Amino acid sequence: DGGITQSPKYLFRKEGQNVTLSCEQNLNHDAMYWYRQDPGQGLRLIYYSQIVNDFQKGDIAEGYSVSREKKESFPLTVTSAQKNPTAFYLCASSLPRDRGNQPQHFGDGTRLSIL
């Protein structure tokens, strides 16, 4: 079955450390997204990519970086510049909007905590 795989499920970061969250999809989707979700809150867009080697900042990109070297993969790095990284991170993908009413498909998320 096709889907989105996020790893790890739980991640701990030390002060001053960069950590990378993995997101892989086998749905052949062009667009991929990273969201941050704080307790009891909605989804805030960090970065999104519409095509390989291209990505755009979302609403809260500061302290994060991404790459899109392959269609299937969209890793998110939480840098030491992100002072409050504790949150639940969701990766998603979708077909382009010109393919009609296509929803986003989501991974199971990564919970990041500060040590």
Place this chain on the structure above:
Amino acid sequence: AQTVTQSQPEMSVQEAETVTLSCTYDTSESDYYLFWYKQPPSRQMILVIRQEAYKQQNATENRFSVNFQKAAKSFSLKISDSQLGDAAMYFCAYRSAWTGNQFYFGTGTSLTVIP
């Protein structure tokens, strides 16, 4: 950017009863897509229902239906015969049919089902 508003942070419903969750959005576009997602305690995002703006007929999926009022920019979700498994956060989302590939999410409504 489009704005999606869910004005009910929390709702509760008696098991087997019907509940309606509200969602409004702000857009100047005439063609777009709307979605309702469910996020149970497992944090997995599950698509509940979707609607195309050009369709006048309200979408239905088993016990879930929407009341789409395009002129009022309203997209409410009705859950009939509520079950314990319906307890979750519910998010309304908007996607343009013409520009960009972003999805815009509301802040969510937490639904409690009372046995």
